[in-house]
Amino acid sequence: MNEHHWSGWPGAWCFHCGMSDPMEQAIGSGDFDAYTGKWVSESKQNEIEKANICPGDTGWKNPYGKCPQCKH
Numbered sequence: 001m002n003e004h005h006w007s008g009w010p011g012a013w014c015f016h017c018g019m020s021d022p023m024e025q026a027i028g029s030g031d032f033d034a035y036t037g038k039w040v041s042e043s044k045q046n047e048i049e050k051a052n053i054c055p056g057d058t059g060w061k062n063p064y065g066k067c068p069q070c071k072h
Helices: 022-029 042-051
Strands: none
Touching: 022 042
């Protein structure tokens, strides 16, 4: 299983595939309560956890150069 290599927070995107951080979006939309650490709905939790698997090299090119973690 591949893990994303996030650029940082806030506004994180994966250095490897270019996807924006779904957990950040869940916090912003209110689907995840960062204060209590609980999800508003289980279906949204499953969706976010599934999105946390990086598809790997999608052909996306990092506009800021190479990833400091994987040198991709």
